[in-house]
Amino acid sequence: MRFLDEVKIYVRSGDGGNGAVSFRREKYIPLGGPDGGDGGRGGDVVLVADSHLNTLIDFRYTQHLKAKRGMHGMGKDRTGRSADPLEMKVPVGTLVRDDADGGVLFDFTKSGQRFVVAKGGDGGHGNSRFKTSTNRAPRRADPGFEGEEVWLRLELKILADVGLVGLPNAGKSTLISTISAAKPKIADYPFTTLVPNLGVVQSGYFSYVVADIPGLVEGASEGHGLGHMFLKHVERCALLAHLVEISPSDESDPIENYRMIEAELKAYSPALAAKPRWIIISKCDVADQKLRDKILQDFKKMLDDDSTTPVTILSSATSEGVKDFINQLGDRVREERSLQSAEPPESLDDAPTKAGKKTQEIEPADPQYGDDEDYDGGTECVWVP
Numbered sequence: 589m590r591f592l593d594e595v596k597i598y599v600r601s602g603d604g605g606n607g608a609v610s611f612r613r614e615k616y617i618p619l620g621g622p623d624g625g626d627g628g629r630g631g632d633v634v635l636v637a638d639s640h641l642n643t644l645i646d647f648r649y650t651q652h653l654k655a656k657r658g659m660h661g662m663g664k665d666r667t668g669r670s671a672d673p674l675e676m677k678v679p680v681g682t683l684v685r686d687d688a689d690g691g692v693l694f695d696f697t698k699s700g701q702r703f704v705v706a707k708g709g710d711g712g713h714g715n716s717r718f719k720t721s722t723n724r725a726p727r728r729a730d731p732g733f734e735g736e737e738v739w740l741r742l743e744l745k746i747l748a749d750v751g752l753v754g755l756p757n758a759g760k761s762t763l764i765s766t767i768s769a770a771k772p773k774i775a776d777y778p779f780t781t782l783v784p785n786l787g788v789v790q791s792g793y794f795s796y797v798v799a800d801i802p803g804l805v806e807g808a809s810e811g812h813g814l815g816h817m818f819l820k821h822v823e824r825c826a827l828l829a830h831l832v833e834i835s836p837s838d839e840s841d842p843i844e845n846y847r848m849i850e851a852e853l854k855a856y857s858p859a860l861a862a863k864p865r866w867i868i869i870s871k872c873d874v875a876d877q878k879l880r881d882k883i884l885q886d887f888k889k890m891l892d893d894d895s896t897t898p899v900t901i902l903s904s905a906t907s908e909g910v911k912d913f914i915n916q917l918g919d920r921v922r923e924e925r926s927l928q929s930a931e932p933p934e935s936l937d938d939a940p941t942k943a944g945k946k947t948q949e950i951e952p953a954d955p956q957y958g959d960d961e962d963y964d965g966g967t968e969c970v971w972v973p
């Protein structure tokens with residue numbers, strides 16, 4: 589499946605329909621009076637979060653979202669039909685930015701959230717609205733309001749509780765495939781994983797989401813390997829699980845490897861580097877007890893004595909230590925979630941969008957429809973006194 593995490597799109601909501609100028613004209617009913625209906629509302633453009641999506645690839649093929657316009661008003665006081673909203677699904681974790689100034693307009697954090705990115709224009713009033721005691725036959729009808737248009741940037745930052753980081757080949761994908769139903773590609777060469785994978789881990793009745801991202805290498809901050817490209821996907825994780833191979837095939841030192849990745853995380857973002865860590869020493873099936881004890885001791889020594897960072901030793905190949913790890917990590921995620929329980933706003937539908945004008949100056953009354961080529965409705969039966 590193709591993966592895309594940043595797109596630029598153009599959205600335009602529908603214009604409102606024009607109001608109609610019409611007069612009631614029926615046998616035996618003289619001076620029937622004005623009966624021009626209002627125009628219908630233009631369609632909104634709405635983004636809807638869907639938990640079944642995890643890429644913005646659909647927008648590669650649909651970069652212009654244009655909602656339909658409202659129908660014009662018609663005689664016999666008939667209001668024009670409002671256009672249906674144009675809905676487009678986005679994955680949970682999508683950030684909507686105004687392309688002009690980069691400001692965040694909305695952040696989709698839950699499935700089902702809706703955000704109106706461009707509101708449809710209201711319909712114009714028909715002439716029956718302008719009837720007064722002194723003007724019984726108004727020939728004024730208003731044009732519909734224009735829709736809004738704006739260029740937006742959609743950025744996907746996957747929402748997960750735990751992000752797996754580490755060198756290529758550390759065993760991240762194997763671990764996620766062991767603890768969840770995710771089935772990422774696994775192989776014994778670096779950069780097997782090229783796009784993030786998500787897995788839902790079940791710990792009793794509690795479930796949490798783990799994200800596996802491509803491996804980092806030394807100099808990732810300067811663009812080496814796949815660089816930092818995918819680190820944004822663990823920016824919103826509550827904690828980072830750092831995997832270190834117990835006995836790397838290139839005979840490098842696990843502690844040095846750990847320090848190097850930590851330095852890269854810091855170079856990317858101090859805020860990311862400040863997230864709580866969980867150190868996982870992987871592939872313990874290839875090491876004897878002596879080596880395991882030594883590595884554990886080395887890590888404990890490297891961390892401060894009062895450090896609360898847990899160090900777990902496990903093997904995805906033999907599942908040794910995996911079950912306990914799932915439960916302990918689940919408890920920790922639960923704790924972190926309760927600490928960060930400040931809910932994001934449900935909906936920012938009324939947030940100011942940068943799109944177009946919300947109100948529009950209405951031209952002075954024009955008795956005719958004007959030169960609107962789109963005009964497709966309305967009957968005009970002008971009563972001449």
Ligand SMILES: Nc1nc2c(ncn2[C@@H]2O[C@H](COP(=O)(O)OP(=O)(O)OP(=O)(O)O)[C@@H](O)[C@H]2O)c(=O)[nH]1
Binds near residue numbers: 801803804
């Ligand atoms: N013996 C042993 N081998 C393992 C274990 N976990 C992973 N491996 C092997 O290590 C190699 C790399 O595993 P991956 O899970 O693809 O590593 P990764 O960290 O996702 O690598 P990238 O996607 O390249 O960053 C594969 O050949 C796995 O079979 C383990 O617990 N024990």
Ligand SMILES: [Mg+2]
Binds near residue numbers: 761772
């Ligand atoms: Mg991988």
